[in-house]
Amino acid sequence: MSRIGKLPITLPKGVEVKIDGNKVHVKGPKGELEETFSPLIGIEMEDGVITVTRPNDEPQVRALHGTTRALLNNMIVGCSKGFEKVLEFKGVGYRAEISGKDLVLYLGYSHPINVPAPEGIAFDVDAKAHTIKVSGRNRHQVGLISSEIRKLRPPEHYHGTGVRYLGEEVKLKAGKAGKTGK
Numbered sequence: 001m002s003r004i005g006k007l008p009i010t011l012p013k014g015v016e017v018k019i020d021g022n023k024v025h026v027k028g029p030k031g032e033l034e035e036t037f038s039p040l041i042g043i044e045m046e047d048g049v050i051t052v053t054r055p056n057d058e059p060q061v062r063a064l065h066g067t068t069r070a071l072l073n074n075m076i077v078g079c080s081k082g083f084e085k086v087l088e089f090k091g092v093g094y095r096a097e098i099s100g101k102d103l104v105l106y107l108g109y110s111h112p113i114n115v116p117a118p119e120g121i122a123f124d125v126d127a128k129a130h131t132i133k134v135s136g137r138n139r140h141q142v143g144l145i146s147s148e149i150r151k152l153r154p155p156e157h158y159h160g161t162g163v164r165y166l167g168e169e170v171k172l173k174a175g176k177a178g179k180t181g182k
Contacts, residue, residue, distance in 0.1 A: 003066075004070060005052055005065035008049045010048060011048045011049070011050070012028075012080045014080065015027070015076055016028070017045060017076070019050075022037045022039045023035075023036045023037075024043060024075070026076055026078075028079030028080045029080065030078065030079050030137045031079060031137045033079055033137060033138060035075060037064075037068050037072075040055070040060070041053070041061070041065060041068045043072070052068050052069040052072065074139045074140075078136075078137035078138055079137055083135065083137070083139045083142045084133055085142055085143065086132070086133050086165070087131065087132045087134070087146060087150060088129075088163070090162065090164075091107070091153075092108075094107055094108060094161070095127065101122070102116050102123075103125070108153065108161075115149060115152075120136045120137055121136040121141060121145055131166065132149065150165070157170060157171065158172065158175050160172055
């Protein structure tokens with residue numbers, strides 16, 4: 001049995017879940033999410049506790065068991081608390097600002113880069129700390145937008161400049177000056 005799949009999900013206060021066969025609708029203080037899951041997996045709610053079951057031990061069904069439970073839990077946490085990722089940027093002249101709901105980045109290119117905010121995603125910029133906070137209720141979308149922002153100017157291994165996740169360690173290379181020769 002899947003260790004993750006067999007764990008029950010308890011609903012926090014203020015979150016409503018409607019299960020219609022393999023379609024689940026979650027509503028909470030941060031918004032609403034809806035997802036359709038595989039009909040091979042059973043989803044039941046009783047007394048504010050959701051359990052995910054599987055009918056047999058076939059490899060495909062076993063794989064879906066833990067995945068379904070994890071996605072359901074992410075929907076519930078997203079609608080109650082939300083998710084966020086923090087990016088930091090380092091470099092001479094690198095800066096970020098908010099224009100309406102969109103994020104405008106100046107990352108050393110000849111032009112500013114405009115990152116539009118999809119529905120359900122919010123940006124917050126701290127110019128003094130050189131950080132960008134991406135927050136929203138859909139965990140997948142928050143991670144996807146964060147990775148797309150990071151791809152605009154990935155960390156460079158000689159000077160350490162670029163956009164990286166907060167706390168991400170970039171191993172710096174020595175370069176020409178650090179080269180030892182005879």
